Amino acid sequence: xxxxxxxxxxxxxxxxxxxxxxxxxxxxxxxxxxxxxxxxxxxxxxxxxxxxxxxxxxxxxxxxxxxxxxxxxxxxxxxxxxxxxxxxxxxxxxxxxxxxxxxxxxxxxxxxxxxxxxxxxxxxxxxxxxxxxxxxxxxxxxxxxxxxxxxxxxxxxxxxxx
Numbered sequence: 001x002x003x004x005x006x007x008x009x010x011x012x013x014x015x016x017x018x019x020x021x022x023x024x025x026x027x028x029x030x031x032x033x034x035x036x037x038x039x040x041x042x043x044x045x046x047x048x049x050x051x052x053x054x055x056x057x058x059x060x061x062x063x064x065x066x067x068x069x070x071x072x073x074x075x076x077x078x079x080x081x082x083x084x085x086x087x088x089x090x091x092x093x094x095x096x097x098x099x100x101x102x103x104x105x106x107x108x109x110x111x112x113x114x115x116x117x118x119x120x121x122x123x124x125x126x127x128x129x130x131x132x133x134x135x136x137x138x139x140x141x142x143x144x145x146x147x148x149x150x151x152x153x154x155x156x157x158x159x160x161x162x
Contacts, residue, residue, distance in 0.1 A: 054080065054154060057104045060128065061156035064102040068130050069160060071098065076158035081105055081126065081147035089159055091137035096162045099133040101145065105153010114142040126153045135159070 058078045065076070074097060075089045081103060091097060099119070103109050103126035111133065113119035118141050119133045135141060145155055 057154040058156065061102045061104045061154050064104070064128055064130055065100050065156055065158050068100055068132070069158065071160035071162050074159040074161060076156070078154055078156040081107065081109055081151045081153045081155055084109070084147055085143060085145040085155055085157055088140060088142050091135070091141055091159075093137055093139070095137055097135045097137065098160050098162055099135055099143065099157065100160070101131045101133070101155065101157045102128060103151075103153060103155045104128050105151065107148050107151025107153070109145050109147045109151060109155055112144045112146075114144070115139060124155070126151055126155075134162075 061078055074091065075087065077085070077087070079085050099113075101111060101124050103124050105126040107126050109124040109126065111119075111122045111124055111131065113121075113133065113135065118137065119135050122131060122133060124131045124145060143157075145157070147155070
């Protein structure tokens with residue numbers, strides 16, 4: 001029986017240590033308001049991941065445009081689908097240009113060119129396919145590309161002379 005006593009005291013010590021550890025892990029600072037405080041906003045880590053993701057999408061979109069580039073580059077850029085593209089490029093009257101658009105992400109966007117005689121309204125899927133539109137400038141041109149509700153990703157565009 002003396003042999004079981006050391007085991008009993010070790011078991012008692014283990015139980016006591018477990019209770020102390022559980023109590024210290026679950027107790028707060030003693031201030032009940034601490035547990036009711038809202039959690040902090042998203043960390044910089046998630047913002048960095050978003051920026052990294054947008055950078056990768058932008059690189060993919062620009063690579064797709066580079067593959068179809070012809071003529072002299074007039075204007076180019078990239079925007080988030082949620083921001084859209086809204087530009088009034090400086091085009092020479094009577095000259096013909098090619099507008100290349102690519103959307104990388106999910107969903108789609110809608111291209112609108114004003115005046116409507118300059119180009120047609122076109123859906124731009126966010127599947128990395130390049131959408132091309134021929135533009136002949138007879139007056140100032142406005143190009144708008146707006147993302148459909150729930151669409152995400154990056155839209156890149158370039159205007160080349162033909």
